[in-house]
Structures are given as structure tokens and as C-alpha cells.
Amino acid sequence: MLARKKRLILDEVTAGTGAQIRMEEDANGIQSGLVLSFLDLKRSHSPAVTLRPKGLNGFVAHLSFGNFAADTIRQMQKASDEEVQLARALIASIKKDVSISVTIEGQQSLTSWKLTDGQFTITAEKRGLKRRYDDDVLVETCRELVTPMLAAMAELYGYDPVVEVEEIGPEAAMEGAVSIRQIRKRERNPRNRLLCLRIHGESCQICKTNPKMTYGKAGGILEVHHVQPLALSDEPRVYDPTTDLIPLCPNCHRAVHTRRPVPWKPEQILEMMHTHG
Ligand SMILES: [Zn+2]
């Protein structure tokens, strides 16, 4: 049953993780499921998420590691604080609904878990689905459960999304503030984009446009903007992807960055729009 929806799911998970994904059918249970893992790692070396129907109207997604994943896990344990923080935020973003439950091996907390060893697992279950094999329901379930799990693992593993490094010029020297290179990297990380849209929804935070409503299938164009301190003299604060990133449409995003090196604040752009219109 699930197999027919493979393409939809693969596109969804690939975009959200920024990694190449392998998808296989898993016929071990009574009802067949899907196993998703990282294509550039051997199956037994990779973290994998199995999505399987459960009961009459649910799905369960289970993250575990292959038998030979020790090196992979060692590399993931070297992730920076920022990567760990994003991975945790992605997992924490799964739970926002009474029909969903999430558990981490060893009763670890959803917001402060650590990747311990090869026994590490995350299980998320969604219940009460009507017509669970409908395209919409299935893709939504993957988006809700599978994509954030694999995105969190991709972040820890350090998959580098294709980020073109452009010449930045003299403004790169923002003393004391986060470097522009760092900010651009955050803005272009597909996992940050995924988290940002999960938290703030699919509308531009300035003009309120929802591109998917306007363009339908071609509407996946929202970008991530990193809200920076207004002035270099502002208190430096610890980066938090859940509050420092907002989705903007490409137009508003360009508008915000017309002031350099410190971009306009969203509320300043709104004010200009109102004054002008
Ligand atoms: Zn906009």
C-alpha cells in the first residue's frame, strides 16, 4: 500500500533533511512499511527510520541504528553545540498534538537527549487517522514524524547542504557580532528551514503571504531569515533556532537585506510598506 506513495515521501524527506535518502520496503510485519536511511552510508552503518501502520488507524515511526553504525555514531557524537541544539529542537517539534506520542530510549527528555550508543532509539506514534493511506494523510504523517527524525540525524552527522560560499566583502568584519558567513549558513541550512516552518507556519512573517496558497505545488519558496541584533552594541545573546529564525517570502527577504551589514528589522519593513502604500 505504502509503496505507491514512495515518490511523494522521498521528495518530502530529501528536501527536509538536505541528505540523499534511501527508501526500502519492509515486509516484516503483517502490514508492509517503509525504511528510510542515508543513501551515502551502507544500510547497516546508517540511522534508519521505519514507518509502519499500527492498529487500525495509526502509524508508528521508529528510529534506530544499523548493527555496524559505531563509526557513524562516533562522528555524530562530535557534533557542535549548535548542531545538537538544532537536532533537539527538531525532535521537540514533533510533539504538539494529543494524537502523537514520542519516546526516546532510556526515558530521555525530548529537549535534552543525548545520542548514547547503538541502542539509541526514538519512537513516535500517531493515532486516530482517518483514511491513513490517502496521499495527503500519508505525506503529512511523514512530514510530522519521519522528516524531523532524519533531519535531526542529518544535522548531527553534519551533512553539508550545498551552500555556495560567495565573496562577502568588507561587511564580513562585524566585530563582536555573529559573522555574516555564519548567518548565511544558518539561513541556508535545510534543517533550519524545516524547523522554522514547523514552528512559524508557511506564511511570510512580514507580508503574510502563503506562497503555497498562491502558487500551489510551486509554492515551496519561503526562505529563512536570521533575525540579527539591531546594532553591534546590542547584548550578544545565545543563538536559538526556535526564536532567531523566521520565514519570509523571497521579496520581503530581499527587502530586509537591502540594508547592510545589519538588515532591516521585519517591523521596519512593515512600517515602510504602510507608509508607502
Ligand atoms: Zn513577504
Ligand SMILES: [Zn+2]
Ligand atoms: Zn535574511
